[in-house]
Amino acid sequence: MAEERSESRLDGVERHEVVVVGGGAAGLSGALALARARRSVLVIDEGRPRNAPADGVHGYLGLEGTPPAELLARGRAEATGYGARFTEGRVVSAERGPDGFRLGLADGSAVLADRLLVATGLVDELPEIPGLAERFGRDVLHCPYCHGWEVRDRSVGVLATGANAEHLALLWRQWSGDVTLFAHTAPELDDEQRERLAARGVTVVTGRVAGLRVDDDRLAGVELADGRTVPVAVVAVGTFLAARSDLLAALGLAPVPQEMAGQVIGSRVPADPTGATEVPGVWVAGNVTQLAEQVIGAAAAGLRAGAAINADLVAEDTRRAVATARAAREVLA
Incomplete structure (x- = not known):
């Protein structure tokens, strides 16, 4: 025994x-x-x-x-x-x-x-941007394999803070044809990166992100430090x-x-x-x-x-x- x-x-x-x-x-x-x-x-x-x-x-x-x-x-x-x-x-x-x-x-x-x-x-350590932590796991997402299907075909804003900005944007492009890359504090994109993003229909927005716009407890857009608001339904972010x-x-x-x-x-x-x-x-x-x-x-x-x-x-x-x-x-x- x-x-x-x-x-x-x-x-x-x-x-x-x-x-x-x-x-x-x-x-x-x-x-x-x-x-x-x-x-x-x-x-x-x-x-x-x-x-x-x-x-x-x-x-x-x-x-x-x-x-x-x-x-x-x-x-x-x-x-x-x-x-x-x-x-x-x-x-x-x-x-x-x-x-x-x-x-x-x-x-x-x-x-x-x-x-x-x-x-x-x-x-998951998020960028220090007001509103991200409160909505994390709802309409602020980190993994397309975990959440991509659920937000397919919605407008996705990719918030980049590092050198993998292009990679993140092109990855999320698989789930939606409406992807905006917010360069935020990411390094400057070179001409080849911009060409690839443009070829896939990814819009690039420069300028520092100041926060999120929320209407009736639903994400409505990304607010930039210069006063602009870009409408998106989902924010995808690379966490540390x-x-x-x-x-x-x-x-x-x-x-x-x-x-x-x-x-x-x-x-x-x-x-x-x-x-x-x-x-x-x-x-x-x-x-x-x-x-x-x-x-x-x-x-x-x-x-x-x-x-x-x-x-x-x-x-x-x-x-x-x-x-x-x-x-x-x-x-x-």
């Missing part, structure tokens, strides 16, 4: 084989894999999913359009059914010692773990993708820049294809390490990390069993 889960207590502190920090798609998928492998698993979730404002999750085969909260509720129920445990809270400290990893929570409690899976995701990495930094894992099309788009925590980091015993999965990962990709990454963690624990269990067997033979010799 398989061994019982090794959930225990040390000096009154609850201990698990694996603690998963973050209860999104990546964390839940990892917890599910580990619970099905008969590991003791605790998921600590702060309850701040990145996609909370979205109406549905898209591109997830078989679950297309599922509301984000419903997808997470299903995942929690599935993992719970195999024995995973959940607690709501925020991890505020982490340290590695001889007894594994000790995590301190904001409520003053602590837990111990033999292994960590960190799936804390990222934060900042990994939620404070917990990992406390363990010695510093985030590094990630580039796309020659521009830094955010910060990520590096890991190998299984999610293993440079710190033994710590894995990462989802947007904390892959900034452009979609929900379905984050779930797959969590599964890979969960399987890798279980394999690592199997190897450790085997080493201990061999040591015990050898010690027993020496006693009998």
